[in-house]
Every structure is written in structure tokens, then in C-alpha cells.
Amino acid sequence: MKTLQSVKALHIITGLGVGGAEQQLRLLLRHMPMQCDVLTLTNPGPVAEGLRADGVRVVHLGMRGNRDLGALPRLVKFIRRGQYDLVHTHLYRACVYGRLAARLAGTAATVATEHSLGDGEIEGRPLSGGVRTLYLASERLGAATVAVSDTVAARLEGWGVPAARVHVVPNGIEAVRFRFDEGVRRATRARTGLPERAFVVGGVGRLVPGKRFDVLVRAVAALPGAHLLLAGDGPERAGLRRLAAELGAQSRIHLLGERDPLGDSADGRTPGIPALLAAMDVFVSPSREEAFGLAVVEALAAGLPVLHVTCPAIDDLPAAQAPGARRIGTGTEELVAALRGHMEAGARRLPPPQVVRRYDIARSARQLLDVYDLALSAAPGATGATRGRAGAAVPGGAAVVGARREPVGPEPAEPTGTG
Template sequence: MAARVLHVISAPAGDSAEHQLRLLLGHLPQHGEVVTLSPPGPVLGGVRAGGAVVHELVSARDLDPGVVNRLRRLVLRGGFDVVHTHLFRAGLQGRLAAWLAGVRHVITTEYHLGDDSRQVLGARAFYRAGAHGRFTVAVSAAIAGRLRRRGVPAERMAVIPKALDPAEFRFDAGLRAAARARLRIPAGTPVIGGLGRLEPSKRFDVLIRAVREVPGAVLLLVGDGSARHALERLATIEGVADRVRFAGAVPHAREMLCAMDVFASPGRDTCGLVVLEALAAGLPALYAGCAALDEVPVEGARRLTPHDPESLPRGLRAEVLCVAERSGGRLPARSAGKPYDAGSMAASIGDLYDRVRGS
């Protein structure tokens, strides 16, 4: 009999963890419901529209006794076999609620484990209490290494990469034209794109400085975050404010990727899923970090040379010239292979549900 799974997530609206949960629910045979501890964005709204039940228990506190108690009652009422938590705050409250409800099968997915002291202490306490039936999923080998250093036993952990559905990013000329018109980008203008939360670790400041050295190109930054105002000021200081477009956060990246001609991901501390999305959309991509491409090189993806400040502007100029030589034509969609396909990711998670229930 298929497991009944309750997913508990504490992602900000639009966070990549929301998209991963959306893909997981769309490909899993197991019945699942969702509890969001943060205000749900359009991604989880789409999950609800797809037929999944989404419960909202919004709380900004890492440990909220009222939310834990409501979660416990929801687990009991729904007869769930497995509680699957996504991100730190959901892990704390979801695990405690599962324990109080007598559900011993708990899976925690870590997407971007930070070095925040509260997370380090909380993680160590929970992971060292990792009793029978508990399991942790790391979305990259780097995160798995951090988890081991925090006391997670290797036999209670699996590395299952983030994934995507390549069909969701298929190039569409109509979407391209509509997006560029809305962003006031003239036809024929080469567009360099960056995608992700606008935080210092993503190094979009490097991209703004680099576009100054690519005459005639427009930079399109898609996403929002704490660094947005600083990046807007930097664009003015660098004299490229008229050539930088801030699109803000979007429910799905497809339209914005269609509007681009060259993709750049200068952040080093990333699993690089956005790079794979760009390749699926037929874009050439320059990147500083992408674990998938370390294992499987893909045509049209070029790794930036570490500690070479000219690597990014030089690569951008070269790719813009190639776009001109193709008369703006798109590259074919490319993939890093089966491990990064949404169906494969869901199958691995589904097998893990069966494994913990049998333990």
C-alpha cells in the first residue's frame, strides 16, 4: 500500500525548495498533502490548483508550540505514515510534531545548509537524535559533507540532487517577444541573463561590472532579495543603469529564460540547478559552480576560470558574438542526464519512503 506523506515546508515564496516540492508531488505515486509554515507563493498555489491539499500554518518562529501542536493534530487526523520536512524551520517543528503524534518515519531534505549558529546547534541536536526510521536527504555532495560533520550517520543519509522537468523550459518565440516588450528591450538587442535570489553569495555584483565591458548588451536579473537595492546602486555607479533590467521574482523562469540570449551564473556556492534550466531553454551558459556539470560536461556550458576577473566579461563577449553569428538562433535543449530529471528524483524519494517504512 502506498504511503501517505505529509510534506512540511518553510520556504520563502518563490524559493527553489517550493519548485522542488511541486515537481516531487507531480511525479510521486504516493498520496501527499502539504503544510506551509511561510506565506505560500504562486508555486504552492499551483500545487493546490493541481489537486494537492495545502494547509497554511504560518509562523516566523523557529519553534512555535502552537504550530507544533496543530501539526501534531493534522498528522493524527490525516493518518500519515511519513512526515517529509523541507528546510530548517520545517525540520525542527515537523520532526517534533511527528514524534508527538507517534510517527517515527521522518525524512528531512536539506537544500542549502548554512553556517548560521542556530542552525548548527539545532541540526546537531536533531541529527544526533536521529533514531530508527529517520533519514536525511542532501541535494548535493557538498551538503552531505556538512551534514556528516554535524553528526548525521552516513547510513541514514542519501544524496538526491535537485531536478527539473526539461519540457517546462522549452523555448517559445512568443514568450520571448512578450517578455522583451514588457521589459522595454528593443528587438535585436543581446540579453545577458542571471537568475536567482538577489543575495551577496550569488555575486550578481560581478555580473553588473562585467556587462559594462559588453557594449550594446542588456543585463536581465530575475529574482529578488536583500541585495537588490545595493545592486541597483551599483548599476548606477558603473554607468549601466540604463542597460540593467530588474524583473523581480517570477513564479516560473521559462518566460525570462526565453527572453535571454546568454546565461551567466557567477555564484560559486550553488548546486547550479539554474544553469541546467538555462541549458534546457537552449541558452549558452557561463557558470562558476554547477555540480552536475562537473560530472557530465554539456556542450554550450563553460566554467569560469577561478581568480581570473576577466574570465566573465571575456566569456560574455565571446558568447554575444556567437549569438550574432547564429542570427539570434537558439541552441538545442541540453540535459545533464537522468539523475537531474524530475521523474528520476521522485522515484528515488519514493524508494526512500518505502525503505524507511520497512526499517
């Protein structure tokens, strides 16, 4: 019988560019007691560099696209050679290929996290019958599916994933990184060219249509003297820049590109997300559809008042847990009115609310370890739970029961990576 500390785990993820799921993986691995390697199917981007800096082995499979079936035998071979006790997959493509590869490789237990499932889209792509069918077929090959919120869990169950297979492990943050500092606020405003006393609205996220940052640009443009700090990159960046110019607000709309969610650049010249939050006066999340809403939780940790259209991380909870957050409608006029109210009231910093403690990354890591424990205990041939916890296998030996909810070019011959 192995302890969790002696388990060898492989995390498979679709890519390692800057994104919520990717950064969440990096944070979680800092709190895992076992050896964890990471394999990315594509795009070993900035998060891969961060993981390597943390001492994690990162391997790039070199997958060429969703239909690169030649990647499957390479993935099976890699898992088999690594003799992993547990495989954990993240994001749609990695979940589909990774669960199948782990089953073919004979891995004892496979867990998947669903990070980005919306009502009508998954990871920014429209849902189709084929996508859903393939997802459900591969889901049955794993031991458990982790949802990052009760909202995502309900969506999975609505698809037909048995409730007993779904475990809620919310995203988490290192709240201390976002603690407000007046000196950081002044320095960041100076570095980003903001007037010292300007009213600053903020947003963070991928610049894609679903995030609706065009609404935020229009709202800030309608408020003379207000500035917008928008951190993120994506296909909408050029369009947002044009929109700001058309509205005569290009000097007040600051499109900053991707920024490190964990802190400033190594040379200290480029402010990361924590410093940018310190420079803001109010945070806005205009997206109609979110799986969790990590940026909102980070903004609350920074003491910012928040305006959001939807955020399962707090919408699923009593309002008293996040008193600084206000849910608004989707219209531009309502957002303008809400921002004007904050502008007239003046800048204010709030104490981090109760919800921030709820979403501590160490707490999320402990909950994930419970899922691992159950998955390994339910594996065929397991002699007992890794931490003395009994798990049960359903017929076929694949599923974990006891779901928990939060209370309300040329093909490479082998993958390449660093050890």
C-alpha cells in the first residue's frame, strides 16, 4: 500500500500558455506532496517556464492538432515508461486523449479536472453533439471528474455524468500575493503612465468575444477622466484598440497584454497582476459565462470592489461572504451607472472578504488529495486507501463514489522536455 507521498503522478494539459487552468496547475503543484511531472500536448509557453523554475519536469508531446491521432501511441508509451501511479488531465483535448492513453497504458487511477465548461461552450468553443459525445465516452475511462465549482458540477451532471463521479474542488489563490500596498499602487501607476489621482477601472482575462471587454471599453470611454487597465491578450486586442480610438478614448484605455498572475517580471520592470490590482479602484468582469471566476476572487483579495455579470465562485455562496462584489446586468448603460457611482464615492479599499479564505490554494490542494486518495483506493487490485480512507469501485473497477460538494513539422520520435 502506497502513501500519497510515494505516489508518482503525471499531469497532462492541452497547453501551457498564460491562462487560468494553466496557472492553477502551477499553484497546485507547489502544494502536492508527491512527485509530479507535467506533459503538455502543445504550446509549452510561459507557464512551462514557470513550472521548470519551480523544479517541475515539463515535457512537450508536440501534438499537431485535435485530430493528430499519432500522438496517442506516443502518449501511451510515455505514460508506460514513466510508471505513473496516477494521471491527472486538464482541459478538453488533454482529457479525451489523456484518459484513453492512461487506460491503454494500464495506469492505476485517472482523474480529470473540468476547468472551463459553460452552458453553451467549452474553453471558448461552441458545444456540439460530437464534442459532448466524445467527452462522455472518455469520461467513463477515468476514476473521477473534478469540477472547479458547483455550477460546473451541475453542468456535468446535466450532460449525463453520474453525480457520484463528480467532485467539486474549487480553484484557489495565494491571497498573500494580492495584499494591498499603497507604495506598490503609486509605483505601478507611475510605471503604467496613469495620473496619480485618476479613477482606474480594471479587467483581466483573455481578449476573446465571450469576455465582452468591448462593453467595458465603451463604459469607461463614457466616463470622462476614467482610465481602464486591461491585462490579457487574444484575437480581440486589435479590435478593442480600434474601438477605443473610435470613441476618442485611446489615451485612457490601456491594453497591457499578458501579465504574470503571480508577480512582476524578473527584472521588476513589468508589473504583474497583483501590482496592477493595487493600481485599480474597481474591478469589472463583464463575461456572461464563467466556470469559476478566478480573476474576481483575486480582485477581492486585493480589497477591490467588484462588478460582475456572472461569477460562480461567489454566485453559489451567500452574499455576506463577498460583500464587496455586486452582480450587474449585461447592458453598457447599467455598467456606466455603476462605475459612475464608484467614481463619485471616491477610491476605497476593502478588507479581504471571507470568500478569499475559502478559496485558499492550500485548502484546494488538500481537497484534491482526497480525490486522489479515493481514486487510488478504488483502483483494481488496491489493498486499501492511501490515507486510511475507504473508497469503493463500481462494476468495471473504474469509478470513485462518494462525490463531495463544497457547502453551498515532422512528428517527433519521442516527446521532448527537461528533467
